[in-house]
């Protein structure tokens with residue numbers, strides 16, 4: 001039976017990145033829908049669950065994407081709410097690559113550090129990738145500083161991730177050249193800013209004696225951390241172990257392809273942050 005993936009995207013144009021990746025992962029037919037929100041998805045979910053017999057339902061799956069993580073989370077919740085009994089299909093949520101990219105970045109951080117004893121600073125921490133990186137780091141016991149140009153935006157993201165453990169602190173990005181004030185006691189920096197946004201240079205980060213690992217996810221020049229190459233993968237530069245966007249991106253793509261394939265193994269799986277991070281652990 002043909003494997004059909006239903007792409008539910010919250011943006012005005014469904015992501016071509018997610019579409020190409022789905023096809024490369026072996027999906028036979030991709031049905032892409034844009035401008036998706038909780039009020040317009042029920043008929044689409046019903047179309048997925050009422051069309052094939054229960055034994056064949058595993059050949060249909062749903063992918064939730066788009067650039068807005070909060071919108072994607074609401075769609076994922078509504079999709080799951082629309083299922084009942086065995087009338088369900090497997091679903092993966094990865095708005096803007098948030099889960100697959102964060103899972104790959106944290107996988108590499110964990111190779112270098114005992115994250116339960118680490119302090120991590122996530123620059124650009126309010127974006128899809130930054131907030132998921134913060135989430136996974138916190139779930140592994142790290143102390144996490146979520147950094148934004150706006151303190152209230154960083155506080156909002158911290159409250160969405162967790163307001164009970166005290167592991168998450170919000171911070172405003174300091175003026176250029178003053179990044180050292182953020183880094184006291186930090187073991188790890190993840191730069192997850194928008195494409196082409198540079199936060200600091202490796203020279204500036206090297207002044208922080210506790211810092212061991214720097215991961216920059218921005219592949220578009222200027223890179224997020226000047227002095228890192230996008231292809232760096234556990235390269236020692238001075239005192240720091242460095243990863244660039246392409247150094248992390250290979251694993252991100254491997255996880256994404258693998259999980260699209262896995263969606264069609266049964267009709268009852270949900271791949272969100274923790275499941276996607278667990279997949280990274282098994283694949284890195």
Ligand SMILES: NC(=O)c1ccc[n+]([C@@H]2O[C@H](COP(=O)([O-])OP(=O)(O)OC[C@H]3O[C@@H](n4cnc5c(N)ncnc54)[C@H](OP(=O)(O)O)[C@@H]3O)[C@@H](O)[C@H]2O)c1
Nearest residue numbers: 097124126127128129148149192193194195217218245249
């Ligand atoms: N390597 C890979 O495999 C891979 C995969 C996916 C994505 N990426 C890259 O990962 C990065 C994060 O992705 P994303 O979708 O989460 O990014 P995003 O939403 O475009 O941006 C992340 C954050 O960057 C901050 N920002 C935006 N413009 C800024 C500016 N001019 N100065 C300082 N900060 C600014 C914003 O935070 P505030 O407004 O709160 O300051 C924003 O929330 C991007 O560079 C993306 O291209 C890499």
